Amino acid sequence: MKLALSDIPQAPSVAQYRQGNTLGTEHIHWRWATFYQQYRLFFRYDFASKILIYAWVNDDSTRRTYENKHDAYAVFRKMLKNGNPPDSENDLCNAALGDGERIKALLGAECEDDP
Template sequence: MNWLMVSTSILMMKSATKTEKMDFPTWLNGWTIYAHPCFIDQYNALVARVEDLKHRFPDPIVFQKKKETKVLAHLLKSIANITHEPRASVYRPGDSIGKAYTDWSRAKFGGGRYRLFFRYSLESKIIVIAWVNDEGSLRTCGSKTDAYKIFGKMLDEGNPPDDWLSLLQACQNDGKEHL
């Protein structure tokens, strides 16, 4: 079964609300996964849009072809893929975020236009999902709305924090930290 079918099946079985926790596990492939509030906000907005589509297009074939449904499926697949080897070179952004932020990683999906930013601790086997861009911040090199520029500015402003312990604490203090 493909990821789009799995994600769609989960969404069709659940009724998402703004306060509901995320649909995927806190533990996957030996890693504990936390989510920063910046990611939770983006994720919940995407789930709400997909839920709306599910109600407007009850035919699963039509529903699965919608852009937001595909983005959610690719997002879930990206998180699962990260847990196989978060150190993989494919996740290293170089200095695209900024020379001060080399501890950060990112996964590309959605035709290379979306970025999922995360950090991990190999020692404690923890992954923190920090932020995913949306339609307003698609990858466009040199643009003011480029995902790397926006995320770099977020880090400059301390939300999410760049320091590992502060980042983890921000996730744990939110009350809805686990995916």
């Protein structure tokens, strides 16, 4: 949780989060953070608007495994190719806003009780 709530928001544009060509040159704007060695948190950050969007984190079935079709990078690359998450900054922002409303609805009363 510290990674998502503190480390990344404090400096989302640092070099350690740049993925190079891992997802292909067409997706160089995506970033990722590593935790517990085989897990990746993929996100986008727009410097001008200071918007940070977490798009996907892999699970046990998609842990980092080189040259495997279930590898976190291979799965996320395929997700991008299929348009989920959207690659366009505007579409991604709209999708994130919609998901935020859905999450609020799912949490319901828990959110209302928070100070």
